[in-house]
Amino acid sequence: MELRELGWFVTLAETEHVTIAAARLHISQPTLSRALARLERKLGVQLFDRQQNRLHLNKYGELFRAHAVRAMNEIAQGEERITTLVDPERGVVSLGFVHSFGGWLVPELLTLYRDIAPSTSFELSGGAADAVVDDVRKGRVDIGFVAPRPVADDVEWVPLGREVLCLGVPPGHEFEGRGQIAVADLADEPMVALKVGYGLRHVTDRLFREAGLTPRIKIEVTELSTLRALVSAGMGVGLVPAPQPGHVSTTRSIPLSDEGAFRSYGAVARQYGPSGRAARRFLRFVASRAVPQPPAGPERFAD
Numbered sequence: 001m002e003l004r005e006l007g008w009f010v011t012l013a014e015t016e017h018v019t020i021a022a023a024r025l026h027i028s029q030p031t032l033s034r035a036l037a038r039l040e041r042k043l044g045v046q047l048f049d050r051q052q053n054r055l056h057l058n059k060y061g062e063l064f065r066a067h068a069v070r071a072m073n074e075i076a077q078g079e080e081r082i083t084t085l086v087d088p089e090r091g092v093v094s095l096g097f098v099h100s101f102g103g104w105l106v107p108e109l110l111t112l113y114r115d116i117a118p119s120t121s122f123e124l125s126g127g128a129a130d131a132v133v134d135d136v137r138k139g140r141v142d143i144g145f146v147a148p149r150p151v152a153d154d155v156e157w158v159p160l161g162r163e164v165l166c167l168g169v170p171p172g173h174e175f176e177g178r179g180q181i182a183v184a185d186l187a188d189e190p191m192v193a194l195k196v197g198y199g200l201r202h203v204t205d206r207l208f209r210e211a212g213l214t215p216r217i218k219i220e221v222t223e224l225s226t227l228r229a230l231v232s233a234g235m236g237v238g239l240v241p242a243p244q245p246g247h248v249s250t251t252r253s254i255p256l257s258d259e260g261a262f263r264s265y266g267a268v269a270r271q272y273g274p275s276g277r278a279a280r281r282f283l284r285f286v287a288s289r290a291v292p293q294p295p296a297g298p299e300r301f302a303d
Contacts, residue, residue, distance in 0.1 A: 003075065005035045006068050009047070012036065013065045016048070016055045091278020094123040096132040097145040098199055100224040104244045105145055105160070105265070113285055120278055128222070129199030136268050142279035143286070147199045147265035158267040158287050163241040165203065165261045168227075168251035170234040180255045183211040190218040190236040192227050200224065203263045204239045211258070266290070 012021040012032065022029045040046050047061035057065065097106050102124070110122060125141065132144040136155055149157055167186070169175050175185075186208075193215065194201040208215045218236050221227050231238045231251045241263070242253055255261075267286045274280055 003072075005039065007072060008032060008035050009039060010065060010068050010072065012055070013047075013057050013061060013068075016057060018055065090119045090121075091276055091281075092121045092123060093143065093274075093276070093279045093282050094125070094141040095143050095145065096125050096127060096135045096141040098129050098132060098147060099126040099222070100200075100241065101145045101147075101265070102126050103225075109286065109289075113282060116285065117278075117281065120282065128195070128197040129202070130197050133268055136270060139270065139275070142269065142274040142276065143283055144268045145265065146268060148203055148263040149266060150268065152268075154271050155268045156271055156273065158269070158283070158290050159264060160266040160286070160290060162262045162264050164255070165207075165239050165263065166242050166253035166255050168231040168238045168240040168253055170232055170237075171252060173237070173252065175237070175254055176252050178254050180257045182257045183207045183261075184213065186215070186237065187213050189216065191215045192219045192221065192230045192236040192238040193217045194224070194227060195220045195222055198222070199263065200239065200241075207239070207256075207258055207261060210260070 008021070008025055008027070011025055012018065015021045015024065018029050018032055022032045025032065036047070043060070043064065045060045047058065047064055048055040049058050050056075095106065106124065113120065123141075125135075127135070129146040129148075129150070132141070132146050133150045133152060133155060135141045136144040137152070145160075147163065149159070167175065167181050175181055191204075193204055204215065219230055221230065224240065227238050228240060228251050230236065231240075239256070240251065240253065242255075267283065269279075269283055274283060
C-alpha cells in the first residue's frame, strides 16, 4: 500500500470516524472508505468493527496501527537523516565518550559549537574507552572522545590535551600531607579502580607494571565519579585525573612523581571521517582545538 494511505489509516484509527478523518485529511469520504477497503482486503481481516455507522478499532486494527506508527516514524527519521547529509546546520551528530568526559569536555565543546551551528542536534552515549572506539569503528557513533589514545590503525585520532594523574586519598589518610608520591609507594595500599577495558585502568595497570608492582585492587567500578566517592569514603586509594579548574573534588589529590603519569585525551573518528556532513563539520571544529601530538608512548592502549 502507499505510504500516504498508511497515514490515512493512522488518522482514521485515531478518530474512528470516516467523516472527521476525511475532513482532517482533506479528502472525500468515499476516497477514504475505498482506501480502507483495499487495506482490509490485502490483510484479509477487518481492522474496525462497524456499529451503527461508527467504527471501533478491533484487535487486528490495534496491532496494525502499532506497526504503522512505527513504520511512519522510521521513515520520518530516515528523511531527517537525509536532511542532515544535505544541510549540516540542521544535522544530528552522535557522540560517544568515556563517562568522565561527560562532566566537562563534552559540555564545553557543545557549548562552544552552539555559537557556530545552533541548529545542530547531538545524540550522546557514555561508555568504556574500548567500547567507544569500537562503536566509532562500526559506525554506531560518529565521533568518540576517549583517553588515552588507542592503538588502532583504522581510526583517526585528534589530540586535544593531557590530563595529569594524581593519587586520590580519603581525608585523614597518611599520604594526605605529601607534596607528591610515587606509584612504588603504593605496594601495600588497597586500591579502587575502573574495570578492565576503561582507559584509566589501562594507564593504571601500565604505571604499576613500570614500577614492578601489581595493584591491590579491592573494588572495581565503571564510573570515575563512583571511584572518587569510594576513595572519599575510605574504601581505598585510586589513580584519578587531576581535578579540572572549577570542579570541586571530595578526595585529596596528590601529584604522582612517576614519568608518564598522565593520559592523553582526544577524539576518534573512522579513518576516512564520519559519513554525515554535520558530523564532518563538527569534527573539523574539534580538530581546530587540537594540540600538538605528543610522541607515541606507553600510555596508548590496545583496544
